[in-house]
Amino acid sequence: MDPSASSSSSKKKPVAIITIGMAGAGKSTFVQRINSYLHSQDPPAPPYILNLDPAVTHVPFEANIDIRDTVNYPEVMKQYNLGPNGGILTALNLFTTKFDQVLGLVEKRAEEVDYVILDTPGQIEIFTWSASGAIITDAVASSLPTVVAYIIDTPRTTAPATFMSNMLYACSILYKTKLPFILVFNKTDVQPHEFALEWMHDFELFQAALASHSGTHDSEGEPTYMNSLMNSMSLVLDEFYKHLKAVGVSSMTGDGIKEFFDAVEASREEYEKEYLPELERARAQREKTLQAAKEDSMNRLMKDLEIDRAKNPHGALADRWDPENEGEDEDDGNINIVDRSKSLVIVMTPTPAGQVSSVKGCVPSLIIVC
Numbered sequence: 001m002d003p004s005a006s007s008s009s010s011k012k013k014p015v016a017i018i019t020i021g022m023a024g025a026g027k028s029t030f031v032q033r034i035n036s037y038l039h040s041q042d043p044p045a046p047p048y049i050l051n052l053d054p055a056v057t058h059v060p061f062e063a064n065i066d067i068r069d070t071v072n073y074p075e076v077m078k079q080y081n082l083g084p085n086g087g088i089l090t091a092l093n094l095f096t097t098k099f100d101q102v103l104g105l106v107e108k109r110a111e112e113v114d115y116v117i118l119d120t121p122g123q124i125e126i127f128t129w130s131a132s133g134a135i136i137t138d139a140v141a142s143s144l145p146t147v148v149a150y151i152i153d154t155p156r157t158t159a160p161a162t163f164m165s166n167m168l169y170a171c172s173i174l175y176k177t178k179l180p181f182i183l184v185f186n187k188t189d190v191q192p193h194e195f196a197l198e199w200m201h202d203f204e205l206f207q208a209a210l211a212s213h214s215g216t217h218d219s220e221g222e223p224t225y226m227n228s229l230m231n232s233m234s235l236v237l238d239e240f241y242k243h244l245k246a247v248g249v250s251s252m253t254g255d256g257i258k259e260f261f262d263a264v265e266a267s268r269e270e271y272e273k274e275y276l277p278e279l280e281r282a283r284a285q286r287e288k289t290l291q292a293a294k295e296d297s298m299n300r301l302m303k304d305l306e307i308d309r310a311k312n313p314h315g316a317l318a319d320r321w322d323p324e325n326e327g328e329d330e331d332d333g334n335i336n337i338v339d340r341s342k343s344l345v346i347v348m349t350p351t352p353a354g355q356v357s358s359v360k361g362c363v364p365s366l367i368i369v370c
């Protein structure tokens, strides 16, 4: 399907594409490729792009929102005494505390764009166990139809063990986010991806590849522990593969990008049919629980007040709301994230080491006028 087709009078919501993948899999190159594909449509459909990698030195596309404008990554490493990986994770955690502002900006542009694309750091653990990954995916998915594009370095996945390890990561992200999921076998100009599709559709083929791979049998010809483990895992993953769409692309040549967008459109339907009703059910349940908790604490408060007033009628007279004092205590030390193309960007850096436990420990340290 032509991606620009969605720019009709009854404008559909844009689809958010969250690219996730191991370091070097080609996420940024892929984002640039889909960006240029969308620009080349008739009429051009430029996407809204977010760069969430604080450590990247060069991005091949022009990001509308760039985490590097907000969080000073080298400073975070220094202040928290962290290495590169911990620094990226902490920088993203800091940024996540302002993600409501990011979403506000994205929502403002929702009428004008068909796609919102997120490029993420190669630290895949962000999406398997860190809080910020879950906050980002949940926040985006509660506002827009969302799909995860899991980018795989195909030439580096030809060994059955590496393939399996990559699939396990993908599996844990799928079950954590529960979002429509596309496996994007990248770099097909170097290594076609058909072998991977065969392994996914027929686990016996995968087991045969595993058996013929060196190092899978011990000196007595018995399968090694790893071999047996992977054999069993391939049966488990068989179920997981049924929930996936897989496409082969070359971010270098542009091959397969149209098929990728076909998969994105199919994922939009999946989001609307499966994810959205589940999200609304969870929201309604949360609302109900919250309301019940509020009523319960209000009842208890009223009871306590009645007892207090009965015991201390003089104190009760002084217990009155004074409109004159309203708003005096408000602490509005806001740090704003803004669209790069619009005006002002404020950079957050932590206050001296040891004093920071949340974003309140951050102070605006640099103002850039774009």
Ligand SMILES: Nc1nc2c(ncn2[C@@H]2O[C@H](COP(=O)(O)OP(=O)(O)OP(=O)(O)O)[C@@H](O)[C@H]2O)c(=O)[nH]1
Residues within 6 Å of the ligand: 021, 022, 023, 024, 025, 026, 027, 028, 029, 030, 053, 056, 120, 121, 122, 123, 186, 187, 188, 189, 190, 249, 250, 251, 252, 253
């Ligand atoms: N041949 C070929 N090379 C590619 C392709 N896509 C990306 N590359 C190369 O793979 C390398 C890594 O690409 P990046 O886009 O930086 O990968 P990344 O996943 O964003 O990396 P991190 O930011 O470290 O997570 C670069 O040298 C790219 O030129 C492709 O489709 N074909």
